[in-house]
Amino acid sequence: MDTVLDIEHLSTHFNTEEGVVRAVDDVSLRVRQGEIVCIVGESGSGKSITAMSVMGLVEAPAGQVVGGSIAFRGEDLLKLGRNELRTVRGNEIAMIFQEPMTSLNPVLRIGEQLMEPLMEHRKMSKKAARKRAIELIGEVGISRAEQIADSYPHELSGGMLQRIMIAIAISCDPKLLIADEPTTALDVTIQAQILDMLRRFKEESGMSILLITHDLGVVAEMADYVVVMYAGKVVEEGEVVALFENPQHPYTQGLLKSKPIINQRQDELYSIPGQVPNPLELVPSCYFHDRCAHCMDICRTTEPALKETANRQKVACWLYEEANPHV
Ligand code: SF4
Ligand code: MG
Numbered sequence: 001m002d003t004v005l006d007i008e009h010l011s012t013h014f015n016t017e018e019g020v021v022r023a024v025d026d027v028s029l030r031v032r033q034g035e036i037v038c039i040v041g042e043s044g045s046g047k048s049i050t051a052m053s054v055m056g057l058v059e060a061p062a063g064q065v066v067g068g069s070i071a072f073r074g075e076d077l078l079k080l081g082r083n084e085l086r087t088v089r090g091n092e093i094a095m096i097f098q099e100p101m102t103s104l105n106p107v108l109r110i111g112e113q114l115m116e117p118l119m120e121h122r123k124m125s126k127k128a129a130r131k132r133a134i135e136l137i138g139e140v141g142i143s144r145a146e147q148i149a150d151s152y153p154h155e156l157s158g159g160m161l162q163r164i165m166i167a168i169a170i171s172c173d174p175k176l177l178i179a180d181e182p183t184t185a186l187d188v189t190i191q192a193q194i195l196d197m198l199r200r201f202k203e204e205s206g207m208s209i210l211l212i213t214h215d216l217g218v219v220a221e222m223a224d225y226v227v228v229m230y231a232g233k234v235v236e237e238g239e240v241v242a243l244f245e246n247p248q249h250p251y252t253q254g255l256l257k258s259k260p261i262i263n264q265r266q267d268e269l270y271s272i273p274g275q276v277p278n279p280l281e282l283v284p285s286c287y288f289h290d291r292c293a294h295c296m297d298i299c300r301t302t303e304p305a306l307k308e309t310a311n312r313q314k315v316a317c318w319l320y321e322e323a324n325p326h327v
Helices: 047-054 082-088 110-121 126-139 145-149 158-170 188-205 216-222 240-245 250-257 297-301
Strands: 003-016 019-032 036-040 063-072 093-096 176-180 208-213 225-230 233-239
Touching: 003 047, 003 208, 019 036, 019 047, 019 063, 019 208, 019 233, 036 047, 036 216, 047 063, 047 176, 047 208, 093 158, 110 126, 110 145, 110 158, 126 145, 126 158, 158 188, 176 188, 188 208, 188 216, 208 216, 216 240, 225 240, 225 250, 233 240, 233 250
Parallel strands: 036 208, 036 225, 093 176, 176 208
Antiparallel strands: 003 019, 003 063, 225 233
16 A cells, blocks of 8 residues: 655654643654544644644744654655645645634635635636535535535534535545544534545545544544554554554553443543643653553653564553563
8 A cells, every 4th residue: 555644753842931842752653545544642642733743834933843754645745845835735635623613714705715725726717616616515415505605604513614624625635634633522423424424535535534533432433543642652553453452552551441432422531540741841761651550660761662563563662672671
C-alpha cells in the first residue's frame, strides 16, 4: 500500500511564559492509502497539535515545528512555502474540526462557502460551482439542498453544520482527510450517521483518514490502525484488532479497562488514577510513571524507546525492553 502521509520524528514546541512546552515530542506515524489511522489520547496528549502541524496551522511565535519531517505523497510539507501549502491544504489534504462554527464564516451563505474551494482549487466557474455545491449538500444527506445553500450557518443545527464541513472537505477529492474530534459535540445518533458517512466516502474515493479522538468507541468502529499518545509521545501503536485484544502499554491497558461500547458516546476516557504530568516539569523518564502500577526504578530516570514487539505492535515501555534488568 502507498504511504500517503509519513511523519518522521516530528517535534512541535510552544513558548509559554513559564517555559517551553514540548507538545509533540519525536512523533512518527504513517497513514497509508485508503486507511483510517486513529490517534487516541487524553486532552494535552499532543494529538491535535500533531494534526495542526501537518496542516501548517502551528504559527510562530507561539508555536513552532522544531524538528522532523512531514511527507505528504513524498513531499515534505515543512519545506513548502505559504502559497504551495495553501494549494495542498483544502485541496489534497482537508480538515474538519470539532466545532464547525470555528471554520465557517458566519456572514457567508452555506452555498458560497462550498463554492469557494471549488472555484479556487478546481477553477470552476461560479455557475458550475453553485451546481456542484448543491449536489454536495445532497451527498452529505441533507434534503432541500437549494434552500440550505442559501442559509447562513446560524440557521443550521450542529449536526447539519458538521455535514456541511464534510461536504466542503470532500469537495476537492482530498487524498487525506484529517478529522479532529469530528463527532464529539454531536449526539449519539448523529455521531453514528456522520461516522458511517465518512467511512462510505472513504470507501468510494479511496482517500485516507487521520482521525483524532479521545473516544475508544469511535476508534473501535473506525480505525484500521491506532496510535496512542501520552504527554506528547507515542506510547503504543498497532493494528486495531491486535491492540484491543492485547494492549501492551499499561496506559493503553488502563484506557481499555472500560470496554468501549460502539455507538455510545464517551465524554471522557476511562480515568486512570493520577494526572498527566505538567509539561513544564518533564524530566527524562517514562512520562506515565506516576500513574503506573508497574513502575520500576529505571522508569523514573530513563525514557523507554518505542520498539516493535512480537505481534507487530510497537510499545514504549521498560516492561518489554530486553535491556531492562528487571525483565
Ligand atoms: Fe510503567 Fe515503566 Fe512501562 Fe512506564 S516504562 S509504562 S512506568 S512499566
Ligand atoms: Mg484536541
